[in-house]
Amino acid sequence: MEQPIIDFHLDAENHWVAKLSCGHFQHVRHNPPWSVRPWVISQNGRTGMLGFKLNCKKCDTGSPPDQE
Numbered sequence: 001m002e003q004p005i006i007d008f009h010l011d012a013e014n015h016w017v018a019k020l021s022c023g024h025f026q027h028v029r030h031n032p033p034w035s036v037r038p039w040v041i042s043q044n045g046r047t048g049m050l051g052f053k054l055n056c057k058k059c060d061t062g063s064p065p066d067q068e
Helices: 043-048
Strands: 002-010 014-020 025-027 053-055
Touching: none
Parallel strands: none
Antiparallel strands: 002 014, 002 053, 014 025
């Protein structure tokens, strides 16, 4: 199920994580060639992606919201 990004934070390993409107978290790494997301490495890039919808597999499986 697609859910919009509402915020970002860094995890314990300094990887960017998107917070989705459903309450789930999803890593958004820029790790070419496997995941190409150059927007994640700058504040302007991340701000520009607020509202962008990501596929939330946790919603598809009925998982409860992630803990902050």
